[in-house]
Amino acid sequence: MVGRRQSRVSRRRRRRAAWIRRLSWPAIGLMVLFTLVELTRTSPALLARPDKPVSVKPAAVVASVKPAPKPAELTVHVVDASGGQAVPLAVIGIDDRYLIADESGTVGASDLRAGVVEVAARAPGYELYSARLTLSTGSNEETVTLGATSRTAGVTATPAFLTIDDGPDPRLTPRVLEILDDAQVKATFFLIGSRARAHPELARRIYLEGHEIGNHTYSHDYDALYGGSATDYVRSLDKAGAAFKQIVGFEPELTRPPGGDSGNSRAGWRGAIQRSGYQTRLCNVSWGDGTKTTGERMLAKVGTDLDRLGPREEAVILTHDVRPSIIEALPDMIVQIRKLGYEFVVTSARR
Numbered sequence: 001m002v003g004r005r006q007s008r009v010s011r012r013r014r015r016r017a018a019w020i021r022r023l024s025w026p027a028i029g030l031m032v033l034f035t036l037v038e039l040t041r042t043s044p045a046l047l048a049r050p051d052k053p054v055s056v057k058p059a060a061v062v063a064s065v066k067p068a069p070k071p072a073e074l075t076v077h078v079v080d081a082s083g084g085q086a087v088p089l090a091v092i093g094i095d096d097r098y099l100i101a102d103e104s105g106t107v108g109a110s111d112l113r114a115g116v117v118e119v120a121a122r123a124p125g126y127e128l129y130s131a132r133l134t135l136s137t138g139s140n141e142e143t144v145t146l147g148a149t150s151r152t153a154g155v156t157a158t159p160a161f162l163t164i165d166d167g168p169d170p171r172l173t174p175r176v177l178e179i180l181d182d183a184q185v186k187a188t189f190f191l192i193g194s195r196a197r198a199h200p201e202l203a204r205r206i207y208l209e210g211h212e213i214g215n216h217t218y219s220h221d222y223d224a225l226y227g228g229s230a231t232d233y234v235r236s237l238d239k240a241g242a243a244f245k246q247i248v249g250f251e252p253e254l255t256r257p258p259g260g261d262s263g264n265s266r267a268g269w270r271g272a273i274q275r276s277g278y279q280t281r282l283c284n285v286s287w288g289d290g291t292k293t294t295g296e297r298m299l300a301k302v303g304t305d306l307d308r309l310g311p312r313e314e315a316v317i318l319t320h321d322v323r324p325s326i327i328e329a330l331p332d333m334i335v336q337i338r339k340l341g342y343e344f345v346v347t348s349a350r351r
Ligand SMILES: [Zn+2]
Pocket: 165, 166, 216, 220, 257, 258, 259
């Protein structure tokens, strides 16, 4: 009895196992999926995890890379208005920064920016050229034509060299330049090398506005300049010359000793200066523009000095742009000196 019952049970178990085996695994998978979908639909809270941030992946990432701006190169060809021949280029100014061109007129390419730039070029004996031109990236070429200045056309009046010593001075030199520009006077600025190095933009402005630059030593320190040897003195000139070369692109030939020339005691100095390729320019007319003088006294002093000169003798007039009296006196002084038959001139001289 018990054996028959056991036999029936085991037959039922075998049939059930066979039925289960007939069910395929994909069918089981479908059932599980259906159950999960039903659970999600009826109880979304079961799958939602509000405390976990949901990250959304974009379909595609669009990368935008800007190429680095290419520096601009500028080559300026300078030609003569009359004959068309090339003349040496002096300085080119770009924006607020001034870059010195080499002899071929090529400006250092690395730090030029594209855009509208101001260019100024000077060559000895020629009018200043300046123009605005549009610079693009890559290579740019520009031809500039310089016209000869009146000084090369010949001076009929007695020449007067207005020489202005001891600058540049940020307080006074800009105003002096404005007065000279208004009066159409070109002057020679005997600059101190250390001051030019401290205010290079002023030294460049002086030159680019058509004035000449002379070398007034690097230090203007009497003890250092005259306490040692002539070689020490020339070394100070050379140091200033190197500074001018960096600032305006050339070394001036004209030089003036601080404190003037003291006769035979500095005879050795004069020889050494000349042998080193410098030309000394002293003065024969002085404003006497010390701190306690007045504009009237200065005019009288200049008049007296000019009277002492021979007929048609050129005047070399000394004043300073480090003394405030120049601002008040300069406009009148220019008028009076012109009335006496002088024409203001400059000469270009480089080593
Ligand atoms: Zn001086």
